[in-house]
Amino acid sequence: MTKHTATLFIQCLVDSLKPEIGDAMVHVLDTLGVSMVYPENQTCCGQPAFNSGYRREATKAARRFIDIFENHNAIVCPSGSCVHMVRHHYLDLFRDEPAMLARARKVAANTYEFTEYLVDVLGVTDPGSQLNSRFDGSVTYHDSCHLSRGLGIRSQPRLLLENIPGLSLIEMDESDRCCGFGGTFSVKYPEISTAMVDDKIQTILATGADAVAGCDVSCLMNIEGRLSRIDSPVRALHIAEILANTGK
């Protein structure tokens, strides 16, 4: 088997709020024998600015991101919405700048979401034997919007979860209904956002699962924040934490 090298693109929220998700990802990739590179000057892909309409600032962040990552081959990120930003919105930002557009295309083609990379590139199908993953309990899976609709990644995380020994996957109703995070939307219109996360939580609780898993820390943070406020014992876990056995 050829030796894989992954370049870590650690979303700013993971970096500053949930570094344990990054740790878990490193653990998983290391167990699979992937060597890793971490460009230490990385900050943010520009998504918050882009989604709020501040394209000038987003374009600057995108330029910076491309400068840092363009010579890397497999850029792997534990966040679907950031990959969506790089893969789709960068092309929009540079639509009138042919030279930058070409560079953006190259980076876009090399950027993978974590579970996509595991399943589609590394061929991981059996986390039990390949990663010694184990989880005792039931889990329901939330399809983040940009991951599922934007990138079409729905089967990869499910394939991984289903094959973790001890874990029973229970599908919730409308798993791809938005949790109400929406970046600055949840800060600008917090009441609407809270009502939406309540809808999400209702479908999560209806499954009776012990935990809700996802591939996007922003949605998880939103769901976890509300679960914690209503004193629910259900935990919100990033799939990397489950795979690395750190999400107990």
Next chain:
Amino acid sequence: MHEQSDKSYRELANEALGDERLHSAIRMIQDRIGKGTRHLWKTEISQELRDKAKKARMRTLDNLDKVLTTLTEKIRANGGHVYFAKTAEDARNYCLKVAQKNEVKRVVKGKSMTSAEIGVDHLLEAHDIEVVETDLGEFIIQLAHDAPSHIIAPCIHMDKQQIGRLFEKELGIPYSEDPPTLTKAARKALREKLLSADMGISGCNLACAETGHISLVSNEGNIRMSTTMPKVHVALMGMERVIATLAEHDMLLRLLTRGAAAQKISTYVSFLGGPRQPGEPDGPEEFHLVIIDNGRMKMLADPRFREVLSCIRCGSCLNICPVYGRIGGHAYNAPYPGPIGAVVMPLFNGVNKHADLCRGESLCGACKDICPVNNDLPRMLSELRHMLAYGDEQWDVAPVDKGEALAFKGWYAAMSSRTAYNLLVKTGRLAQAPFVSDGMLKKGIGPLGKWTADRDFPPIARQTFGERWKTVHAPRLKGDSNE
């Protein structure tokens, strides 16, 4: 009929958020129709067909002048009148003129959002012409002096008890909450109006240039009566509502009824397009088609927004949108609510005026997924936000929020180097200390203030991943590979 509210989007949304009955009513529509439509998209209607429909729509838009000319010629050849209205005012004045020329006392209306867009009712009423809505939902709304809250189910926000009380008061019948009894009462009241009306106004779901007809879909059949019984029929259509060929019309009609109500075909589909011909048993003596621009040419001319004119107003995007699902139609305070409203209302009426509609969506993309013609509403919302961020001359937009603009400048300054970023993280770590309890931020600082009213927020970690990479991972991984 559309009664505007003076309240802000935020106020109206917050009122709706507290309304559990509204929430469950919309939830029911979203569960039944929204899910039904999605099912049809997966089973019977392929993505290829939807792509093909979109292409046909865009092709028609690219040749709109020609296609509209063909439609006009055909309708005129059939003895109908066609009027091009540049503005909403032109359109409503034309309706008034036709009514006055025919000495109309009473107008019956089929369900039409375009009539709400141009505000024709108020003008007619101001000239002592009675206007009666014939769609059951619209009729109820009219009795209640309320505004519609859904494109295809205008009074979804009312329950049968409210309607019972309304009918008791307005129609003078004994209180009942039995739907058949209420329907019967409405039918009786409406039949009297329909029989005595001099003019009918309808919208136009689709128009076909090749055949020169307009199509109206409904599940009640009252539209039929308002377009055939009175001696004059005026149909209102947005200029983009036209389809070039009958084959394309067939394809879009199929998508329309499936998108609107997950139906293969609606109970009634009427094809009209001219006055009664010799030997025909019914139909109006005069037929007028009003083709309305009212800002559509400007959308057509802007490559960022041309696509929105491919919309067939099926309402599907409302049947899936999680924001609409929670705030209902009234919060949008506009004739077109929901995701489609959030894009077209700013373009019709001013981006600044409707800034909250552009910003109050989570960009989840569900509307794009369900739209029969793949309208990329999230992309257009993002373009609208872009205008609001810096202003836009072409659309006369002023920057909306100086504080936010400054914040994003500051944000980029902090993201422009790892040193600046680290400094921001360190500052945050110090600032948050007094607010952390049980490992969570229960009360927010700065922009998190409102977020944390109902939700906890994870505090900034003791070490960033960057720091952990340096201190933990890099040395260990290096050690591994040295072994």
